[in-house]
Amino acid sequence: MGKGLDSIAKTKRYLRRNGLKRTVSAVMERISAPKYEEYAFFPLTEDEIKLIQEYIFTNPVKISILVPAYRTNPTFFRELLDSVIAQYYPYWELVIADASGNNDLEAIVEEYRPKLSAESSIVYLTLADNKGISENTNVALEAATGDYIGLLDHDDVLTPDALFYVAREIEKHCPVLIYSDEDKTDSELKTFYEPHRKKKLNLDLILTNNYICHFCVMKADVMKELKFRQEYDGAQDFDIILRCVAGLKDDKEATHIPRILYHWRCHNESTAANTDSKLYAYESGKYAVEDFLNKKGWNATVEHMPHLGFYRTVYEPDIFSNRKDVGILAGPVYKSGKIAGGAMKRDGTVMYQGLPKDFSGYMHRASLMQQVGAGDIRNMQIRPELQELWEKEVVPKLAEKHCDYVKVSVAFCEQARLQGYIVVYDPQLNA
Template sequence: MSLAQNIKKTINYCRKNGYSEAFFAAWERVTAKYYRNYTYQKPDADELARQRSDQSITDIRFSILVPAFETRTEYMTALIESCLAQTYENWELIIADGSKSDVVKKTVAGYADSRIRYERLPENSGIAGNTSRAIELAQGDYCGLLDHDDMITPDALYEMAHAIKKKNDENKPILVYSDEDKCDSSGTRFYDPHLKLDFNLDLILTNNYMCHFTVVETATLKKLGIRKEYDGSQDYDLVLRVVSTLLLRERENTGAQRVEKKIAHVPKVLYHWRCHENSTADNPQSKMYAYEAGKKALIDFVDRMGWKGDVRHNKHLGFYRIEYRNNVLTHRPDLAAVGGLTAYHGKVAGGTYKGQPLVYAGYMNRMDLYQNTKLLDIRNMAVNKAYQTIYEEVTGHPYQSTLYSDEKELPQWLRDLDRTAEGRAQIALLSGTLSRRLLQKGGRLLLDPVCVRGVKGRADNFHK
């Protein structure tokens, strides 16, 4: 991103959130340096050759769907070449072109590969409409969603095929996603990698962190379709509907596979998101309508789940927060507990983000977002009623919520432990044991980083 673009982004952030928030955001960007020295490492020639010769998986067919509209020749050429470079060869590329001109048609005509299928549309129906036509034509087992100015890495389909095949038929994923990075308009410089978490239910309810590269089981995609009324965030709407379908199945049938089993993550960069002046990758302000569509999709998700809550924009563009009415635990029996952060001297004192400055938003703004976690701090948590006996077994004390949003003081036994280093070590041990037991019982743990409790007698309890 250029200096001018960074300045523009900072000014927009300042207008939206104020000078103080903008200052700390800029300070974090300078001091945290998340993956500042990142370099995309393409698989070497030997590895690519090994993948091409690997015949252990050949039966999964991918349909790569591209909604095109007046795509620049160099961008479409790079896209097609990235598909032709795939080490896994069982694929088809479907380009649904809504252009008025012949620019895309002429580019595609330069390729004789029968796997490339070009469909000229009578009119441009937007990303959602053009993608819908490509879905109708898809003949593969899984469909990959590829924007018309982006590229996939040569090992993308190979890695996706292996992620699918390593699951048995019962656990076969419905959706698979990978890590991604950004590239400049020339497609030669790569930066800002998005190294993602494995499927995280509550994190996906704050933003479409899956994004690129995503493949979806074709039968599911054809059934759900792409909804035009969510154009701009049609991919987020699709993910949310996949998730809600699985969650409702999980809730209604105790024997159903959990959603975490049906969505897989490939922890490798398999997608290059091209940045130019008209793309959301480089200029989030260019598609403000997309963020409103994302909010609308999340409201629809909440309604389908029957939860009572309101959806609002987060201070970061493209991020959201569900404000549950009353208490999140009353709406979410799938949650064993909800917890916040504990703070000491301006830093997180325990749990997932221990040691991080409180003013940080965290990598990909995660310290400002709801998310599922494997560890909650017992000094700032509330346990769902069905799991409170586990709390009492682990601690040896009657259950008492310590969630700071409930404005509860810590019970005396915890205050006593928090006075010494040995006691704080015991708190960490209890937090880990309780979190592990709750997870083993089948519940999810929800971290709400906005809820912060100061510890060790400090009076700076506050909400981020």
Template sequence: EEPARMPPQLYVDDGLGFNEVSAVRLPRPEQGKLCVELRLPPIVLALRLDPTDREGRFHLSRVTMRELGKLRMGLRFAAPIAKELARRPEEIPAAARRVWSIFREGGVRGLKGALVERSRRIGPVRYAAWIEEFDTLREADRAAIAARIAGMVSRPRISVLMPVFNTPEKWLRRAIQSVREQLYPEWELCIADDASTRPHVRRVLETAAASDPRIKVTFRKVNGHISAASNSTLETATGDYIALLDHDDELAPHALYMLAEEIAEHPDADVIYSDEDKIDAAGERYEPHFKPEWNPDLFDSQNYLGHLSCIRSSLVHELGGFREGCEGSQDYDLLLRATARSLPARIRHVPHVLYHWRSVHGSTAAATANKRYAVEAALKALRDRHPGCAVSEGPFPTTYRVAHPLPARPPLVTLIIPTRDGFALLERAVRSIQQQTTYPHFEFLIVDNQSTEPRALQYMEELQRSGQARVIRYDAPFNFSAINNFGAREARGELVGLVNNDIQVIDPDWLSEMVSHAIRPEIGAVGCKLLYPDDTIQHAGVILGLFGVGGHVFKQLPRDAPGYFARAQLTQNLSACTAACLVLRKSVYEEVGGFDEENLRIGFNDVDFCMKIAKAGYRNLYAPRAVLYHHESASRGYEDTPEKQERFRTEVEYMKQKWGGALERDPAYSPNLSLESLQMEIAWPPRAPKRWKSA
């Protein structure tokens, strides 16, 4: 089968030649025309248009470029948002409040940043085109799936639980029909009507039950709310697994088949979840949520498992089913308890859009504020899951913060700061840490790498003489890995903090936040949010495989921009974080052998280091509430000489040889998201395999 053609791409030579980093993926032409707005870098030496990624014919008649004024550009950014609001007018009041809040906090600059970030989230590759190209089942797909099902040695029965209350008739019928249209036949639909008052509900449910023996309906006499109704559905379930379906949502036709495939491959699976999107009243799908693999700290920050969720039936019964008192977030509560009882290897992710979340007036998908009680229930569930932790709402709706406590006697942290000359940088870094850090127990260990500048030498001597810092000499050519290893061996603290000399503290609680996670036994390295001096993001974690080895995700977004599904601002597990500011236990540092001094002297040593930590069984973590400025490369400059570029290429090849395919399968990322974008845009084509095509 011929692979899908790539959309056109525009390459920009900004002085470093044409490369994938500067490439801009364009939307597909419509009616023979292509019109797109681009933000080009300040220096442009040449442009190159690649109409396709393989040999073929195309027609190019005229190319024009013009500069857009600020007003027109603002209108261009706002147009897609206005279109979305026109389709869902019930969201307009909340959007207006959000605009006012952004303007009040950040003025015109804040509004501009929010518009740019929102336009990036919508993305240059339209989701509708992606669905048509990669997420539409053809007849050949259906035939292949039927053959796979026929060849299954064991077919687990999946009980779909659907509590119902006064559901609009149209959406209730669609929800039921989406189950009946499943390609996988071993299912039962367990419905419990929670004493609906609308007469059509009983009529629709009785008709459905009479039409298919796999549909079981319970009519509750008293309204008990969602948890009680969900338990009523559970009482009639006889399947090996239970899957959760809201009464106005829809399953993709191959949803239960994909779950069955995952169960067949991983029969010990306790929890399985899929990707999802939203669907409006007109049936248009939008806002796909492409999820990472099991990510415990992200799950504490938001219920990203969401839909479609499937849990082993015996585990659900063992947990006592749905808890009353958690109405509105009863699914989140059940999943929190189920994942806590399970093991990471038994929590499985199916990276396909198997669930369509209905977004209509009054639904949770359309406006979270409609169900404030759901937020309160989620907070209760998290507090029960994490006793002793302070749980509060996060920076965005349906996001949360679990603050882990520090011990009564906080452990000593050795802050290792490599430096060479650069008095102004070092002095600012040390002063900002001294004056703006609330954490009470840390020491400075400055590693001087052959400084000759008199002011820098004098400053380090003063720090050492006054007892403010220890200074040790590394008298060899610059080797970032060796310098940090040298410092770590001399560290007296239970924890070590790797800190560049071009760091500047702006958040007083930065070290407290990072230490609170680093002392958790299951956590390895803890990274923070780093900003450029213009308050845009420099580091919000590293995604493996971005542009080759790894890249800083959400780079240059505004400081408080949510990023893809708020991930720029949520505590979560990541495969790697930059060593420009990294905190971990010294025992973990020593266990993995520190940085690779021989093969990764300068580049990618932090990525390799974090991957070794993950391989040793620890979870690395991004802590966005720890915020610092990073005057990136102020001390060493950029990779701008032939010697540096050759060394960079050598390090890239070493990483690819050592880690191989792991660089393309970051568990903190999705195979449906691009490895050629720093903003988590849709991958074209996706890398998620279709199992019915793998036979």
């Protein structure tokens, strides 16, 4: 499915789910919003390849790549194998768990074995029964022998530098969780579009959607302990990522690689192109978030947002009574129907500035709860422990004739941060 047809199909499905008013707003945003970037995916240059080939790893780790396969398109499968064998980092193991019920893929694998380097290997497992994506993946997981394990869908491909950059991050920081940027591609791998430039680990943002997604790599011992859970089929990756995040000691144990290392193929049966193709996946995602909240002991419910795969957490009676880490809850400030304040970076830069009220922005982030550097004092709730600081630092400034709201907001949030609190942005707070 091409990009244009993809957009039309998405609009029709959105209309069925959300009605005319919201659909009109979504269409207006698509038409009138500026392009976030002119995008084209370019292969590595000769200089980039040379730098990669000359890099010396002092202690190279083995990376296992899990591929649960089921009735896989042979052409897609060959392209997947091509992308893995083309890796500049050679210390990998591809583990394929095939529940198709025939030997078609095995024959293809045997064709490719002569192409393997001495450091690489392919493990092909034939499953007697199709027990679902989670249990099938667990079979591959059990067979994996790498130090780290990555996840690759049976119809997608990696860029040739993917494992190199993952291995380099492992050598530098030894993180528990690693993830990269990604884009989408058509069935023929000819057109690349919708680059997903991701954020560093952000707990409140990951509770709204699986923005980590592809390419995701995890320490082998952690993934083997967590395993994939059958009851979350369709959102099994999201579920295991949430449980991994819950076990991290701090944010430094998760590393984001700001490079596109994964091409997510769009075709009629893929969720990348057709969000209605696996509606159960979005219910499973909701259950995964609910499970995370329940294990934290937070009294909260999870709601679907207008765009499938996105969720909103509603805390009862409020976020402060459930979470001791949150000091400030900030909402948007509008001027003439457009965002003029609200979520800010620590330097005072207003995020989503100028975006119309009903628009959701790049990757819908403007509509999602998330941790931010600072919030706007003009639309803010604070926990009781910060009331004294508010009265000392903010109230006198508000009485001034020309209050510099951004400066005061940043200063107050920084003082709260020094006390160990975070700032959460809620686009629906007094909106």
